[in-house]
Amino acid sequence: LVGYSGFSASNYLEQPYNADLDFGTGDFSVMGWVKASAVGDFIAYRSATGSNVYLYIDGSGFLEFGTTGPSNNYLKSTSTVTSGAWVFVAAYRQAGVKYVSINGQVQNSAAYNFNLTGSPDGSLTVGCGVGQAGPLAGSLALLRISATAPTAAQIAKMYSDEKFLFQTGSQSTLYGTSDAVTALAHDSATDLLHAGTSQGRSVFQGLRRVDNTTDAVGAAISASNGLVAED
Numbered sequence: 001l002v003g004y005s006g007f008s009a010s011n012y013l014e015q016p017y018n019a020d021l022d023f024g025t026g027d028f029s030v031m032g033w034v035k036a037s038a039v040g041d042f043i044a045y046r047s048a049t050g051s052n053v054y055l056y057i058d059g060s061g062f063l064e065f066g067t068t069g070p071s072n073n074y075l076k077s078t079s080t081v082t083s084g085a086w087v088f089v090a091a092y093r094q095a096g097v098k099y100v101s102i103n104g105q106v107q108n109s110a111a112y113n114f115n116l117t118g119s120p121d122g123s124l125t126v127g128c129g130v131g132q133a134g135p136l137a138g139s140l141a142l143l144r145i146s147a148t149a150p151t152a153a154q155i156a157k158m159y160s161d162e163k164f165l166f167q168t169g170s171q172s173t174l175y176g177t178s179d180a181v182t183a184l185a186h187d188s189a190t191d192l193l194h195a196g197t198s199q200g201r202s203v204f205q206g207l208r209r210v211d212n213t214t215d216a217v218g219a220a221i222s223a224s225n226g227l228v229a230e231d
Helices: 152-166
Strands: 015-016 028-036 041-047 051-057 060-065 074-080 088-092 097-102 107-111 123-126 137-145 185-187 192-197 200-205 208-212 222-225 225-230
Touching: 028 041, 028 051, 028 060, 028 152, 041 137, 060 097, 074 088, 074 097, 088 152, 088 200, 185 225, 192 222, 192 225
Parallel strands: 185 222
Antiparallel strands: 015 123, 028 088, 028 137, 041 051, 041 123, 051 060, 060 074, 074 107, 088 097, 097 107, 185 192, 192 200, 200 208, 222 225
């Protein structure tokens, strides 16, 4: 799990025009984790004639979901983004309604049916806005953009599952240097997933690795009621 930082007017991510980001009148979503240390910063900005979409922390610290359109062209959260803390932000349109969410909770919504199909003259920037404006003074992780939109309940679950990864000392990968899984077992009593590799057995609670062994796992693991047998 990596947090990307150091954004400036000369240091940011950019993707040239991509027709996959022409969402038309359909569903779409932009979400990820941000650790901001200032206001007036852009998280991401898709700029194309007739099809702008951006996610922005305004001068008062509110999350702003901006889109091209004759009305409802930006939507703001009702609470501010906590400075200096990892926060899960989401902006999406589903069934003709746009939403803005912080830490799994919908903050605001509005009807929005504008056709977001642009022309091949723009790009997507991450960590700053169009023209390198408002670079993010902070960090980004797990940013994702999709031509689909999760439900509010699914976004709440993403936050609930992923928030543990942003706690101090949390682990998110298999133990050791090998990613070749040799055996898997789920303990339905403890809801723990056991994954074996040549480096040992990693124990996951949701997305977090909560324990591990250092003995190689061969072909099988069995786990039930907290008891584990492995070959």
